[in-house]
Amino acid sequence: MIWETVIGLETHVELATKTKIFCACTTAFGGDPNTHCCPVCTGMPGTLPVLNGKVVEFAARAGLALGCEITRYCRFDRKNYFYPDLPKAYQVSQLYLPIARNGAVPIPGGRTIRIHELHMEEDAGKLVHDPWRDQTRADYNRCGVPLIEIVTEPDFRTGNEVIAYLEKLRSTLQYLGVSDCKMQEGSLRCDVNLSVRPAGSVGLGTRTEMKNLSSFKAISRAIVYEARRQIELIEEGGRVVQETRRWDENKDATYAMRSKENAQDYRYFPDPDIPPLELPQSYLERLRAEQPEMAWEKAERYQRDYALSAYDTEMITAQKALADFFEAAVALGTDPKQCANWIMGEVLRALSERGMEPGDMALTPGTLSRLIALVQGGRLNRNTAVKVFDAVFDQNGDVDAYVKEHGLEQISDPGAVATAVEKAFGANPKSILDYKAGKEKAFGFLVGQVMRELHGRADPKAVNEAVRAGLDRC
Amino acid sequence: MTMMSLCRLTALELAGKLCAGEVTQREAVEAASARIAATQGTLNTFITPDGPAFPAADLSASPLAGVPMAYKDNISTRGVKTTCASKILGDFQPPYDATAVERLSAAGAVSMGKLNMDEFAMGSTSETSWYGSVRNPWDTGRAAGGSSGGAAAAVAAGQVWYAIASDTGGSIRQPAAHCGVTGMKPTYGAVSRYGLIAYASSLDQLGPIARSAADCAAVLDVMMGGDPRDGTSLDIPAGKLLASLSGDLRGRRVGIPADCFGDGLDGEVSRAVLAAAEVLKGRGAQVETFALPAVRYAVPAYYIIACAEASSNLSRFDGVKYGWRAEGYGDLNDLYCATRTGGFGREVKRRILLGTFVLSAGYYDAYYKKALQVKAVIKRAFDEAFEKYDLLLTPVTPATAPRLGESLSDPLKMYLGDVYTVSVNLAGLPAASMPCGFDAQGLPIGAQLIGPALGEQAVLDGAHAFQLDTDYHRRMPEVTL
Numbered sequence: 001m002i003w004e005t006v007i008g009l010e011t012h013v014e015l016a017t018k019t020k021i022f023c024a025c026t027t028a029f030g031g032d033p034n035t036h037c038c039p040v041c042t043g044m045p046g047t048l049p050v051l052n053g054k055v056v057e058f059a060a061r062a063g064l065a066l067g068c069e070i071t072r073y074c075r076f077d078r079k080n081y082f083y084p085d086l087p088k089a090y091q092v093s094q095l096y097l098p099i100a101r102n103g104a105v106p107i108p109g110g111r112t113i114r115i116h117e118l119h120m121e122e123d124a125g126k127l128v129h130d131p132w133r134d135q136t137r138a139d140y141n142r143c144g145v146p147l148i149e150i151v152t153e154p155d156f157r158t159g160n161e162v163i164a165y166l167e168k169l170r171s172t173l174q175y176l177g178v179s180d181c182k183m184q185e186g187s188l189r190c191d192v193n194l195s196v197r198p199a200g201s202v203g204l205g206t207r208t209e210m211k212n213l214s215s216f217k218a219i220s221r222a223i224v225y226e227a228r229r230q231i232e233l234i235e236e237g238g239r240v241v242q243e244t245r246r247w248d249e250n251k252d253a254t255y256a257m258r259s260k261e262n263a264q265d266y267r268y269f270p271d272p273d274i275p276p277l278e279l280p281q282s283y284l285e286r287l288r289a290e291q292p293e294m295a296w297e298k299a300e301r302y303q304r305d306y307a308l309s310a311y312d313t314e315m316i317t318a319q320k321a322l323a324d325f326f327e328a329a330v331a332l333g334t335d336p337k338q339c340a341n342w343i344m345g346e347v348l349r350a351l352s353e354r355g356m357e358p359g360d361m362a363l364t365p366g367t368l369s370r371l372i373a374l375v376q377g378g379r380l381n382r383n384t385a386v387k388v389f390d391a392v393f394d395q396n397g398d399v400d401a402y403v404k405e406h407g408l409e410q411i412s413d414p415g416a417v418a419t420a421v422e423k424a425f426g427a428n429p430k431s432i433l434d435y436k437a438g439k440e441k442a443f444g445f446l447v448g449q450v451m452r453e454l455h456g457r458a459d460p461k462a463v464n465e466a467v468r469a470g471l472d473r474c
Numbered sequence: 475m476t477m478m479s480l481c482r483l484t485a486l487e488l489a490g491k492l493c494a495g496e497v498t499q500r501e502a503v504e505a506a507s508a509r510i511a512a513t514q515g516t517l518n519t520f521i522t523p524d525g526p527a528f529p530a531a532d533l534s535a536s537p538l539a540g541v542p543m544a545y546k547d548n549i550s551t552r553g554v555k556t557t558c559a560s561k562i563l564g565d566f567q568p569p570y571d572a573t574a575v576e577r578l579s580a581a582g583a584v585s586m587g588k589l590n591m592d593e594f595a596m597g598s599t600s601e602t603s604w605y606g607s608v609r610n611p612w613d614t615g616r617a618a619g620g621s622s623g624g625a626a627a628a629v630a631a632g633q634v635w636y637a638i639a640s641d642t643g644g645s646i647r648q649p650a651a652h653c654g655v656t657g658m659k660p661t662y663g664a665v666s667r668y669g670l671i672a673y674a675s676s677l678d679q680l681g682p683i684a685r686s687a688a689d690c691a692a693v694l695d696v697m698m699g700g701d702p703r704d705g706t707s708l709d710i711p712a713g714k715l716l717a718s719l720s721g722d723l724r725g726r727r728v729g730i731p732a733d734c735f736g737d738g739l740d741g742e743v744s745r746a747v748l749a750a751a752e753v754l755k756g757r758g759a760q761v762e763t764f765a766l767p768a769v770r771y772a773v774p775a776y777y778i779i780a781c782a783e784a785s786s787n788l789s790r791f792d793g794v795k796y797g798w799r800a801e802g803y804g805d806l807n808d809l810y811c812a813t814r815t816g817g818f819g820r821e822v823k824r825r826i827l828l829g830t831f832v833l834s835a836g837y838y839d840a841y842y843k844k845a846l847q848v849k850a851v852i853k854r855a856f857d858e859a860f861e862k863y864d865l866l867l868t869p870v871t872p873a874t875a876p877r878l879g880e881s882l883s884d885p886l887k888m889y890l891g892d893v894y895t896v897s898v899n900l901a902g903l904p905a906a907s908m909p910c911g912f913d914a915q916g917l918p919i920g921a922q923l924i925g926p927a928l929g930e931q932a933v934l935d936g937a938h939a940f941q942l943d944t945d946y947h948r949r950m951p952e953v954t955l
Contacts, residue, residue, distance in 0.1 A: 039570055043790050045563065045671040046550040046572060050705045078786050080833075082810055089789030138794070267833035269842060272676035272783055274705055 063100025481632030539582025562817030572669020619649030644895025651920020724758030785829030
């Protein structure tokens with residue numbers, strides 16, 4: 001039998017607001033335990049939540065960018081359950097009237113993933129288990145950090161589609177500036193709902209939900225594993241149980257966490273402490289008008305206006321920080337093609353050598369622009385320029401000062417080149433004879449000798465021409 | 475003046491003597507302390523007495539500066555135990571003041587401590603307290619009413635000149651009626667709830683219990699106004715209720731809902747309230763009877779909504795972060811169960827279970843959603859009534875104060891006793907309870923004046939007018955020690 005995999009995603013994204021959703025505590029990642037909290041986010045008796053307007057704005061921006069309808073009159077609900085990382089014993093979320101619904105995200109390959117809903121909620125704290133002392137400690141720093149949860153319809157058929165969607169989602173949210181989407185810091189977390197069915201059938205099979213997926217790689221592998229597990233189970237006459245399963249990265253397998261068959265009753269009801277929100281049409285129109293140019297729009301523009309290749313533009317726009325860098329350099333008058341070449345070559349190389357993100361780079365667009373200008377102006381040759389680039393990259397050093405200090409400026413004086421040619425010819429008479437005998441290799445050797453004489457600072461083209469002319473005269 | 479005669483003054487009268495230098499702040503506090511010391515053993519009004527040794531309020535801060543008062547024990551006071559009359563919060567000291575406490579402190583209020591109440595404000599007699607029942611100063615064999623029984627009894631007995639309490643379904647007005655003092659629940663959102671330990675968030679509201687409508691006006695002038703820490707507080711400026719207080723009711727239209735004078739209402743209470751209508755007429759009001767059938771559904775709707783919210787609000791008392799934790803638990807679930815089973819009293823557990831039930835899958839629509847619909851119907855009915863009337867006049871309670879122990883055995887009867895007060899909370903309206911007579915046993919009777927949303931002035935004007943022509947609010951019980 002041929003099987004089809006059906007996947008839906010629930011993605012939690014931490015919003016990049018400075019303060020928490022219901023109080024003025026910082027949302028900064030890390031910090032000593034219980035130093036980013038106050039009576040409100042730790043649910044002390046008598047305290048009340050006050051909604052952070054930025055959270056609503058960021059959620060609405062995300063909803064608009066994902067093609068959703070925005071719920072003009074939306075509301076928060078309480079999801080009630082007991083757990084020590086949840087100090088109020090309820091999570092403020094949205095069940096009945098989420099802020100955005102019915103969106104659509106086109107992914108590369110031509111398919112479109114439907115968004116069921118996008119809602120706002122507060123994050124819970126963290127429990128730290130200490131097996132040595134048999135203790136569990138609660139850290140409430142993360143309590144009340146704003147999240148949006150984005151729920152798709154079960155529209156994915158392959159892991160590749162899932163990754164393509166997540167990359168698009170991450171890019172969109174980063175371009176909007178509503179989240180940094182760092183999986184390793186937990187600001188983007190994804191649960192995968194997966195079922196299998198005979199190819200061509202319409203109904204859905206029993207699904208499992210996979211958690212603890214901490215990278216795109218883990219998501220891809222978990223999807224492959226879980227689809228195979230379900231198919232084998234069914235083919236052996238078994239039955240898939242609706243349950244939550246945990247992905248174990250080290251063992252490359254999923255394990256049952258809890259069955260959904262005795263699911264908790266969360267007793268959702270509208271939170272009476274938070275008045276319903278009314279989002280005026282004019283407010284939504286303003287947000288729509290302010291929507292920034294997205295990655296794919298930038299890529300198209302770069303191809304159209306700068307005649308860059310599709311591959312280059314995709315690489316440059318994949319991370320907003322890199323696209324911003326490119327545009328700033330071009331705005332300084334740098335040739336876009338040259339600029340793209342440097343980014344695709346040296347910038348990406350330097351970043352990957354250091355394991356850095358573009359956003360964390362010290363190098364400024366101005367510095368790269370200056371370097372490119374020196375090359376284009378004939379004052380630095382390309383190889384020397386790469387050395388200068390590496391020298392200034394980490395500290396954003398001064399290109400001109402470095403060139404001057406190290407005497408790297410290109411030698412373009414024809415007299416100096418001619419002297420060097422004479423010197424090289426005089427020292428290597430055998431090479432001249434070899435060249436005359438038809439050994440082209442000898443030409444390259446002589447060029448190298450001249451360049452050495454000039455400490456590699458000469459324009460290679462000028463040296464080539466001078467050597468050729470000299471040989472012709474011999 | 476003797477200490478006891480000081481205790482007979484209204485808050486504004488005492489404030490006047492403080493300003494005139496006839497009485498010192500210290501004498502006022504000593505009078506209160508002495509009265510508390512003499513009567514606390516009998517009345518059990520305080521959970522945590524906490525008067526200052528050297529009061530030094532700025533007497534120019536407000537018309538009530540320097541006057542000793544007290545807070546119901548569900549109002550957060552920084553560094554002072556705030557127990558909600560529950561074992562589970564027995565040692566809880568909030569690191570913050572409620573907004574109302576902050577405002578009153580800034581206005582020169584002198585706190586004598588924290589007042590007894592029904593546990594988590596759940597009850598109508600102040601008998602569900604972990605710290606024992608409050609007794610009614612008019613008859614110590616009777617309940618003071620609830621849930622703010624400590625507040626009403628303390629003001630009635632002359633222990634403090636006013637008290638701040640909360641009202642979710644009548645918890646200010648009903649004990650005020652049973653103790654012969656004046657209580658006022660403002661419009662929902664008029665006073666910040668920040669720091670009030672929630673029972674039912676959509677219904678809870680803070681307000682004063684005092685010896686006159688004018689005192690209530692002075693207190694509300696300090697408490698009312700928007701608060702950035704409470705998203706449900708209304709963006710209104712601090713009040714000028716006292717300055718605008720008028721006893722002239724000419725042109726005011728008072729409606730009497732006939733549905734509030736039917737079966738179940740004690741004859742003496744009915745006669746006293748209707749007699750109050752005559753007093754209002756004498757002050758120029760036009761009074762007429764009308765039908766308000768929607769209030770019949772108020773009690774069940776109220777208990778469903780209040781218990782649903784309470785079941786969620788009280789979930790945080792789980793023994794993990796603060797308050798009492800059971801000993802000898804096994805796993806996490808056991809910690810929760812043992813703590814909540816041992817930490818909450820019977821009535822609180824009853825309401826948590828009821829609220830959990832009405833929010834459960836499969837019952838939500840039939841109970842909770844239905845109750846919200848009833849709430850909307852009641853609100854509309856009041857809105858329509860206030861198109862015709864400036865004020866409504868009703869009883870506060872079907873009968874005068876019950877004997878201690880009488881209500882606990884029959885919770886349903888106790889719930890039905892809230893029939894005249896809960897609809898006001900469901901509609902979010904302001905209402906006052908004012909003493910309007912005594913029954914044959916010498917127990918106080920209260921009348922309720924209800925105003926439209928943000929109609930605090932109309933309500934207080936009505937009560938003030940009544941008090942200009944009567945002296946029920948000035949009578950004080952001889953507490954049998």
